[in-house]
Structures are given as C-alpha cells and as structure tokens.
Amino acid sequence: MEVFQALQRLHMIIFSQNVSPCGKFLAAGNNYGQIAIFSLSAALSSEAKEESKKPMVTFQAHDGPVYSMVSTDRHLLSAGDGEVKAWLWAEILKKGCKELWRRQPPYRTSLEVPEINALLLVPKENSLILAGGDCQLHTMDLETGTFTRALWGHTDYIHCLALRERSPEVLSGGEDGAVRLWDLRTAKEVQTIEVYKHEECSRPHNGRWIGCLATDSDWMVCGGGPALTLWHLRSSTPTTIFPMRAPQKHVTFYQDLILSAGQGRCVNQWQLSGELKAQVPGSSPGLLSLSLNQQPAAPECKVGSARGSGDPGRPGCVDRSVTTLLPLGPDSRRQQLQGGCLYQSGLPSFLPVLLTSSNTPTSISGV
Numbered sequence: 585m586e587v588f589q590a591l592q593r594l595h596m597i598i599f600s601q602n603v604s605p606c607g608k609f610l611a612a613g614n615n616y617g618q619i620a621i622f623s624l625s626a627a628l629s630s631e632a633k634e635e636s637k638k639p640m641v642t643f644q645a646h647d648g649p650v651y652s653m654v655s656t657d658r659h660l661l662s663a664g665d666g667e668v669k670a671w672l673w674a675e676i677l678k679k680g681c682k683e684l685w686r687r688q689p690p691y692r693t694s695l696e697v698p699e700i701n702a703l704l705l706v707p708k709e710n711s712l713i714l715a716g717g718d719c720q721l722h723t724m725d726l727e728t729g730t731f732t733r734a735l736w737g738h739t740d741y742i743h744c745l746a747l748r749e750r751s752p753e754v755l756s757g758g759e760d761g762a763v764r765l766w767d768l769r770t771a772k773e774v775q776t777i778e779v780y781k782h783e784e785c786s787r788p789h790n791g792r793w794i795g796c797l798a799t800d801s802d803w804m805v806c807g808g809g810p811a812l813t814l815w816h817l818r819s820s821t822p823t824t825i826f827p828m829r830a831p832q833k834h835v836t837f838y839q840d841l842i843l844s845a846g847q848g849r850c851v852n853q854w855q856l857s858g859e860l861k862a863q864v865p866g867s868s869p870g871l872l873s874l875s876l877n878q879q880p881a882a883p884e885c886k887v888g889s890a891r892g893s894g895d896p897g898r899p900g901c902v903d904r905s906v907t908t909l910l911p912l913g914p915d916s917r918r919q920q921l922q923g924g925c926l927y928q929s930g931l932p933s934f935l936p937v938l939l940t941s942s943n944t945p946t947s948i949s950g951v
Contacts, residue, residue, distance in 0.1 A: 597614060599615055599650055600662075607624070609623060641677050649665075663700035669684075687729055708752065710725070719739065719741055721742070740760040761781075779806060794808045795808030799837075807832035
C-alpha cells in the first residue's frame, strides 16, 4: 500500500490554481481530484521554513482531475468531469470540509461527461460561464443555480475564456483554432478570428489550437499552436507577433505589460510593442498555470481559522504583484485523453513556484 501511494504521489500533477478572495491563500488542484491550500504569506515570508511551504490542508474535491477553479467573494468553485462544485472559503481550512453545492450543465445525453476546462465569472450578471469538452459555453445563474443559456459555435473542445468587462462580451478559444466573441445580451456569436489562417501567426508544426487568451478593452492577446499575438479586436488585425518558439499556455495583461508562460522554463514579460522586457527563470521544465494575485492586502483574512506557527508572515503582508507558476511537462496538450487539459507523468505533486515583484522564484513543497 505504501508503495502504491508513493507511485501515486510521483505521478501527481497540478492542473489548476486560484488565489483566495483576501489574497493570502493559494488553492491548487491536481489530477487525482484533490485541492491543496497553501499560505502565501507563510511561503513568501523572509523567515519561511520548509514546513511553511507545504499545504495547510488537502481535501478530496472530485473523483477525477480538478481542471479549473475560480473564486467569488465567499466561495471557491472547482470544475472536474462534467460538473462544478462550490466550497465555502470560511470553512475550507477545517477538517471534513464538505461541498456547498454541485451542478452539471444540461448535456445532450446522460452518458456524456465532458471535462470542464474553463470557468469564468461574470460579476455584472452574477453568473458563471463553463466551457470544455462538449464545445459549448454554458451560463449558470449563481443565485438560482440554473443554467440559462448555451452558446454553440466551436467545432472542437474549448480551452480558455476571457471577459470583456466594459461590454458584456466573452471570448473563447479552442482546439478548432478559432477565437470567438460572444455577446451575452443576445447570446450570439458576433466575431470569429481564425488565428491559424493568418500567415504571420500560423505555425503548422505546432497545430492550430488556441490554448490561452486575455483581453483588455479593444485588445486581445492569444497563443497556443499559432504564435503569441496581440490583436486589435475592432479591426480583427494582428498588430504584434511575439517571437516565441514554444507554444504558450497562459497569458495575461498586467499594467503596460503582457506576461506569458508555456513550455519554456521561464515567464516572459513583454512590452506591447513586442519587445521582451524580462525573462524570469522557473524551476520546472515548463509552466502549466500563470495567475496574478492582485487582491488588496487585507488586515484580517476570513478564510478559516488562524494557523499560528504555521503562518509566520504578518496578516495582510501579501505582495499585490505575486505571480504563481505551476509545473508543466514537455507536451503542450494532453493528447491521450479527451479534453483540453495537460498531462505529464513524473512531475512533483503540488509544486507551485511563487514569483515576487523582485522576480525571485520560491518553490512550495509538495504534499
């Protein structure tokens, strides 16, 4: 039994991660359906010890992999095979944490259990958008728990979602090589950009899939098989091609920069002109997940109970510019299983890397 458990740990991979509403905790989900909670203030403290970099708590959330997570003001939402679950942050650090609710989108047949690869909150609607293996975007009302619309258009599974906050529009990118723009008011597709058909973006040897995208007003950046590219949405024009050979899996706008991560061993900081401002080396073969902790430093976090010696950092001392990075294997996608998630055996279990504003990598220990 001990040997079997050791083998399981050896093949445990991080699939998703999310920062708590107060910005002090990191939730990481793995391919065995577990979610581990780390204390960011403890891990980033100048007095941090190895014990401080281990999970505060680990619990079984899903039967299969935890593909995606997002947080509301009070809840952690996690997605797996065909369903999304809610967990109360105030209770999540307590032993025996139980799900608050679970929902399953209305799939075409009862035998269909597609993966949910992406979750996106729409605050103005108080709704949640789910997308993944069934090639649809499902909208769920967070107040009633009912599914209100399904958006059809993609011809292959969906990898990523992004929200245009100023206008009620959502962008989706998928395995079909298209970025589609949806108007949430009319529930219709209003724009399609087939990135791989643009010669300057196309890289046929990598495929046509779109693995990451982000938007900032009239601008969008996306990548995957095609080159990482900055687009002007109104004109559907690529304006900047970023000179990256490796497929990029995650990208985000941050102030006047674009941050990207993928199969390479570093996080790239790009200026909008396409100039590489900095490369921050990571400690893993590649990066599965990239997110910015831009939560305000709270004087008191309401997530569970205080850990005392387990949290040597001062309350509210989390850097607003912390970036969390998670390891990725050499394959850009998980080829052997249906869906748009990654799989690579032999990586450490729960091994996020934290980058502070000083660009100093700090590893968090595995369970």
